[in-house]
Amino acid sequence: MDFNVNSPMLFLLAGIVVAAVLAQSVYFLVKAWRRGLAIGMGKGKLKRVAVTAGVFTIAPAVAIVISVITLAKDLGVPLPWLRLSVVGSLSYETIAASNAESAMGLTFGQVTGLNATEYVTIACVMTMSIMVGIWLVPLIGKKLQNGMISMENRDKKWGDIFSASMFIGMISAFLGYVFCDFSTVFHGDMSGLIPVLVMIVSALIMCLAGLLVKKTQWRWVSDYALPISLVVGMASAIPITAWLS
Amino acid sequence: MKKQLSYMDSVHRDGRIWNLSVMVLLILFPVSVAVIYHVMPDWRGFLMGLLATAPMYWAVGVIETITYVPMLGAGGSYLSFVTGNISNLKLPVALNALEQADVKISTEEGEVISTIAIAVSSIVTTLIIILGVILITPLTPVLNAPVLAPAFAQILPALFGGLGVVFISKNWKISVAPVILMLILFIFVPALNSGTVGIMVPVGVLFTLGVSRILYKKNLL
Helix, strand or coil, X not given: CCCCCCXXXXXXXXXXXHHHXXXXXXXXXXXXXXXXXHCCCCHXXXXXXXXXXXXXXXXXXXXXXXXXHHHHHHHCCHHHHHHHHCCCCHHHHHHHHHHHHHHCXXXXXXXXXXXHHHHHHHHHHHHXXXXXXXXXXXXXHHHXXXXXXXXXXXXXXXXXXXXXXXXXXXXXXHHHHHCCCHHHHHHXXXXXXXXXXXXXXXXXXXXXXXXXXXXXXXXXXXXXXXXXXXXXXXXXXXXXXXXXX | CCCCCCHHHHHHHHHHHHHHHHHHHHHHHHHHHHHHCCCCCCHHHHHHHHHHHXXXXXXXXXXXXXXXXXXXXXXXXXXXXXXXXXXHHHHHHHHHHHHXXXXXXCCHHHHHHHHHHHHHHHHHHHHHHHHHHHCHHHHXXXXXXXXXXXXXXXXXXXXXXXXXXXHHHHCHHHHHHHHHHHHHHHHHCCXXXXXXXXXXXXXXXXXXXXXXXXXXXXXXX
16 A cells, blocks of 8 residues: 555544544543532533533634644644644644654655655654653552542641642743743843733733623623633734734 | 442543553554554664653653642543643633632532533544644635734733633732742743743642642741
């Protein structure tokens, strides 16, 4: 069989794995939904969570499609489709593919026709290098969860603070990341301000949404505040970038 | 008599089966391509590529597992570590859902809410990617349009601006020190950038836990 990075056979193989992942998501959704109803959480509450999560996901998911398009130039469509549907992210896949290609004397972004050997090698590197969480969670996930629960049982207040601290620690790292190019401002290059201003726009939208909920009691505003702040923040990046670049 | 599993135990059992099955399927992809096209990997290229990529991502994978599992809940963890995009999508989705429902992740309600949010997010993501793959030819010029590029380049600032307001305003006492530390580090240490933010998450988490513990012991929280 002649090899082609976009051959129907590769689509079929990638499609099987993607279908399994989709089935896993549906399985856990149904299981959690049933449990939620069984412990009296109310269909309305669960539905609201599901709809908000779905709406919130649209913009980041479109960004993932762009990543598929970016990687497809070198690797064809099936492999990036698989990699970005299972575990992957653009930064990781780019680094892994680029390292594998350069190990074989190829240059990432300039590859036109991979042969089957090169393709299998790249797919192996991309697959093996990221495969830790997928087996480590089954190995230690339960212990970590039980540790959290027993800590909560020992000291409920500290348990709450512990959870909040983990979230804040994660968020603070990403807020720091927003400022990672800020030092360019000291050298007269204002482009480092772009992410900072986008973050401020998004934060302001969130504050406005909070005020609106307080004044009007419109519950739906609170449900969609995060997706709205995300999309408005992203949209604001267009004029801000044009202004500061 | 067969022992009745609790809901949490059944989540762990099912999660283990699903994750290990998907892992096998993932490995089977390159193996199947090799068998179908009668080729072997370029072993030298594979080893060199693996050596250049795996050590850092394996270390990050271990740290991410320990850091994110307590935040995602059981069902959410099994799903997130299969579908990926944790810090930029699954965790924010779960945090927002927990906040909306006003429940803690360590409760069964929190477990249910987090799992539903992450499962829906995973399904929507997978379906949108499938749609993108089917429509890749007409979509490419639209999504690659230069006018849209800045918007997609700034997803993380747009995401964490909104999320930051919610969590920092509710926990400002424990937020001040880690936010200041991270701002100083990211502004003045040139090595810290989008590639290293994943490594800084556990640093931020450990630092915040330390600060919170001191404040808690001094009855300041």
